[in-house]
Amino acid sequence: MRGVCPDGFDVFAVRGAIMMMQVTSISEGIVLDHITSGNGLKIFSKLNLAGLDHPVVLLMNVPSQRLGRKDIIKIQNIKDIDLAMIGLVDPSTTVNVISGGKIISKHKVGIPEVVRGLFKCSNPRCVTNSDTYAEPCFRLVDAESREYACEYCEETTRYRF
């Protein structure tokens, strides 16, 4: 039996018991590729993709020539996502923007230099931990350890997901 979803996601049923999904190309949206295997679910969760009104597919442990295994996320109809958050979780992720069925841009996200509002300052005395007007904002000080300096108190926070 085969069912066809309107946004290019084909669903197959084999012997009525095991469900398989063949994910075809999307015509509009974003494909997050080369996600380190295991990080796809983290990105899915951090970006709150389950809350979108558009089709989203998370593929895990997909065979990859370069990485051995990788995760992929396809998001239909959405082109504006939080690249800083993706860079924090997995800077090796490639972002492909799809329009008219073609890739119109492709780039690695990298580790963000500036991060705003995505995590808390580790300094309990920092104003960002007690005043809603003070949105936590950080600048990268060490890419390897993912250490960020708070714009308000200057203390270093190591981002851990």
Next chain:
Amino acid sequence: MGIQGKSLIAPDDFTVEEIQTVISTAKEMMEVGPDAYRGLCADKILATLFYEPSTRTRLSFESAMLRMGGSVLGFGDANTSSVAKGESIADTVRVISHYADIAVMRHHKEGAPKLAAQYATIPVINGGDGGHQHPTQTLTDLLTVEICKGKLDEQVVAICGDLKFGRTVHSLIKTLTRLSIKKLILISPEELALPSYLRRELEQKGANMEEYTCLDEVIEVVDVLYMTRIQRERFFNEADYQRLKDTYILDARKLERAKQDMIIMHPLPRNNEIAYEVDDDPRAKYFEQAKCGVYARMALMSLQLGVL
């Protein structure tokens, strides 16, 4: 842009030239005497927003503005202001901006004056934020060194005590590394060593710096000895404070090995770190330092207000 209209939240908000302008202006004011500046800020109002107790900083700001003929309004206790009703910093400074021409804020939360400056339409001065920064104390310190010792680039400066939570120390160290000094010596127990962000900054700048845990080891080479208080209010654990509070006590015996022309500074208040017997030593300059605070703040505010 220059200093006029500018906030001072961290010492690096001002260029080296701007810092030198404040110091030279303060020095001139001190030499000429305050009477000559009596009408300088006749139509200006300073707002003092002190969410945390203060004696020297608040009173020296008030004295500075009053000596220049200006007026002062504000609070010295957050419990007597709308803060007690839950008003945010942003709302407070947006209102104060209509009441005053310049504001100084002290707050126990680090970064609070920066937040205030983002919402105020008047210049904001950081009068100390938690254990973070205290830039006007640095202006005071630099003026004191200039008056008591002369050129900064010929001095070995040692800073002793709480380098972790000491906001005066953080601002001073940040600034000393931008100006050229002969050498910077840091003396603290390991638990109260410099915060990592500041250490990284010094390393990146290639600062000529040495670190010790014992004052006796280095006191004989020091030109400027800057003592600091171990601050009980910054500790989460009373036992840690009790263990560390008397780590360094400067007394007459220790000073026997120090240079005869060394100067002793302290941002005050002090606890046990400088014995009272040291007050009579001509090298003790901490009360002159407190006097310098008024002139440093007169110079700063008059330049920020554009009245000079």
